[in-house]
Amino acid sequence: MGVDAGVDAGVDAGVDGGGPEVLIELHGVEKVFAVRRRAGLLRREKHQVRAVDGISFEVARGEVVGYIGPNGAGKSTTVKMLTGILTPSAGRLRVAGIDPARERMRLAHRIGVVFGQRTTLWWDLPLKDSYGLMRRLYRIPRARFAENLERCVDRLDLGPLLDVPVRQLSLGQRMRGDIAAALLHDPEVLYLDEPTIGLDVVSKAKVREFLRQLNAERGTTVLLTTHDLQDIEQLCGRVMVIDHGRLVYDGTPAGLHAAGAAGESERMLVLHLERELPAVCVEGARVVKVEGPRQWLAFPAGASAAPLVAQVAARYPLSDLSVREPDIEDVIARMYAGRG
Amino acid sequence: MHLRTGRRAGLYLAVAVGGFRRYAAYGVATAAGVFTNTAFGFIVACTYMALWAERPGLGGYDQGQALAFVWVSQSMLAACALLGGGFQEEVQERIRTGDIAVDLYRPADLQLWWLAADLGRAAFQLLGRGLVPLVAGALVFPLALPADPVRWLLFLGSVLLGLVVSFALRWLLALSAFWLLDGSGVNLVAVVASVFFSGMLLPLTVFPGGFGELVRVLPWAAILQVPLDVLLGRHAGAAEVWRALGFQAVWALLLLGAGRLVQSAATRKVVVQGG
Numbered sequence: 001m002g003v004d005a006g007v008d009a010g011v012d013a014g015v016d017g018g019g020p021e022v023l024i025e026l027h028g029v030e031k032v033f034a035v036r037r038r039a040g041l042l043r044r045e046k047h048q049v050r051a052v053d054g055i056s057f058e059v060a061r062g063e064v065v066g067y068i069g070p071n072g073a074g075k076s077t078t079v080k081m082l083t084g085i086l087t088p089s090a091g092r093l094r095v096a097g098i099d100p101a102r103e104r105m106r107l108a109h110r111i112g113v114v115f116g117q118r119t120t121l122w123w124d125l126p127l128k129d130s131y132g133l134m135r136r137l138y139r140i141p142r143a144r145f146a147e148n149l150e151r152c153v154d155r156l157d158l159g160p161l162l163d164v165p166v167r168q169l170s171l172g173q174r175m176r177g178d179i180a181a182a183l184l185h186d187p188e189v190l191y192l193d194e195p196t197i198g199l200d201v202v203s204k205a206k207v208r209e210f211l212r213q214l215n216a217e218r219g220t221t222v223l224l225t226t227h228d229l230q231d232i233e234q235l236c237g238r239v240m241v242i243d244h245g246r247l248v249y250d251g252t253p254a255g256l257h258a259a260g261a262a263g264e265s266e267r268m269l270v271l272h273l274e275r276e277l278p279a280v281c282v283e284g285a286r287v288v289k290v291e292g293p294r295q296w297l298a299f300p301a302g303a304s305a306a307p308l309v310a311q312v313a314a315r316y317p318l319s320d321l322s323v324r325e326p327d328i329e330d331v332i333a334r335m336y337a338g339r340g
Numbered sequence: 341m342h343l344r345t346g347r348r349a350g351l352y353l354a355v356a357v358g359g360f361r362r363y364a365a366y367g368v369a370t371a372a373g374v375f376t377n378t379a380f381g382f383i384v385a386c387t388y389m390a391l392w393a394e395r396p397g398l399g400g401y402d403q404g405q406a407l408a409f410v411w412v413s414q415s416m417l418a419a420c421a422l423l424g425g426g427f428q429e430e431v432q433e434r435i436r437t438g439d440i441a442v443d444l445y446r447p448a449d450l451q452l453w454w455l456a457a458d459l460g461r462a463a464f465q466l467l468g469r470g471l472v473p474l475v476a477g478a479l480v481f482p483l484a485l486p487a488d489p490v491r492w493l494l495f496l497g498s499v500l501l502g503l504v505v506s507f508a509l510r511w512l513l514a515l516s517a518f519w520l521l522d523g524s525g526v527n528l529v530a531v532v533a534s535v536f537f538s539g540m541l542l543p544l545t546v547f548p549g550g551f552g553e554l555v556r557v558l559p560w561a562a563i564l565q566v567p568l569d570v571l572l573g574r575h576a577g578a579a580e581v582w583r584a585l586g587f588q589a590v591w592a593l594l595l596l597g598a599g600r601l602v603q604s605a606a607t608r609k610v611v612v613q614g615g
Binding site: 080083084085087104105106108109113115118119120122123124125129132133136137138165 | 354
């Protein structure tokens with residue numbers, strides 16, 4: 001019951017205060033891990049890894065923020081500090097006014113967490129059993145639980161899955177099941193760590209549509225890490241890029257492209273020729289890499305691949321080809337190129 | 341505060357029920373386990389018959405008591421997870437893969453959560469894996485089992501305490517994965533130690549001298565030897581029985597406390613693996 005009162009008070013404060021209420025607040029946050037490495041037979045060297053190296057940002061209530069960066073950049077470490085699982089080595093961190101590491105339990109009632117590659121669901125038991133457990137875990141009043149569950153089941157198409165043991169669910173079904181599990185207690189903030197990883201196109205679209213509705217209707221603040229640029233473009237009004245533990249960009253997704261080298265992003269046509277040849281020459285694209293019989297052609301993301309394919313097919317012995325969409329790594333790589 | 345405690349009890353009860361149902365979901369594994377326990381029971385029972393024919397009254401048991409010791413211990417074997425197969429491998433795997441992060445951010449006590457799940461599992465295995473071997477043994481061999489219902493109740497209480505001691509030992513084992521990352525080595529050592537020191541191999545009462553004194557006060561004795569002695573009525577009078585239960589309770593509390601210390605050290609200092 002105390003939890004409810006807290007939530008209401010928070011919302012009021014946001015309205016009364018005029019400006020947007022700050023919900024997540026990081027100030028010079030660092031996380032340093034001591035790693036022991038084997039150096040010789042018995043000797044071990046201790047050295048430090050700065051996973052997060054002085055990050056500061058604020059997220060207002062109701063924002064949907066993408067938190068992106070290459071593998072090992074410090075994304076998950078940040079999310080773990082925001083949930084209170086990891087304690088920052090330095091700096092100040094507040095979520096809904098709570099110091100996560102100090103009051104992990106109290107904070108847990110106000111946040112929802114989905115780790116894309118892990119599950120909170122009970123592997124061997126029907127999906128609905130896990131939800132019953134969530135009701136007790138978060139002390140959700142029965143009426144509110146029933147209402148929230150019904151909404152999630154309806155929007156995420158979980159109806160036919162409720163009696164199915166979790167181990168029999170597909171990845172996309174399990175992910176939808178996990179997202180529902182994270183929302184039954186009406187969290188103010190939802191952290192999603194790679195929510196669309198490994199999902200097919202249809203499942204990705206469902207998850208994105210659900211998150212959009214959640215944010216629009218309930219004002220839930222969403223912080224998501226992803227490798228999928230479309231997650232960012234379709235969901236986030238703001239994106240933060242982290243690399244080597246530091247924030248290197250904080251702004252709109254459109255601005256992210258502008259920060260890239262040429263302004264416009266490029267797609268890649270990957271050709272598999274029948275034999276090794278010198279770099280092909282086609283109009284509207286440039287060869288960026290040759291590796292044996294394979295060649296990579298970059299062309300503007302806005303242009304069609306069809307005329308290029310026609311040109312190549314007419315003039316070169318082509319055995320196979322594929323088109324690669326621009327991804328976050330490319331955008332970030334170009335960002336660095338643009339700065340350098 | 342009272343209401344809160346009550347609701348938390350409801351949570352851990354639900355976790356225990358889930359633990360029970362998880363194991364109940366695998367019928368074939370249970371049937372295979374029942375067969376194994378029964379087969380082992382016959383082998384060990386025949387060995388004990390030969391041993392007690394040669395040395396009547398060994399360890400203070402007559403032959404009927406020794407046979408009861410064999411069959412009741414076989415039916416407790418899976419529940420006590422003396423040969424592994426409890427939660428510890430699962431928690432070690434979760435630590436190794438980093439899935440433990442999911443457990444850590446839940447607003448619940450990590451140790452109590454897994455204790456509840458493990459007691460749920462044990463309850464299932466006591467029924468699902470314990471009853472059939474015991475009945476099979478009782479049909480074939482003359483077991484000296486008590487008729488007094490109070491003795492059986494005390495036995496069940498003692499089994500519960502033994503299960504908590506078993507959990508607490510395995511909790512330490514599970515947490516070792518925070519440092520070792522691979523638990524298979526320590527698990528093997530733990531199986532050998534617990535099979536011997538619990539009295540599974542031979543009743544601890546047969547060992548003479550200082551060594552016997554020692555093995556009877558180690559925590560493993562609280563898992564199997566003590567509940568069996570409570571059942572077989574080796575304790576003269578109520579005071580002795582309560583002393584035996586107290587011995588178990590002290591080990592349970594000490595080991596659970598040690599587990600909490602190790603746990604806080606683990607979560608404070610060690611990197612949650614992965615990501």
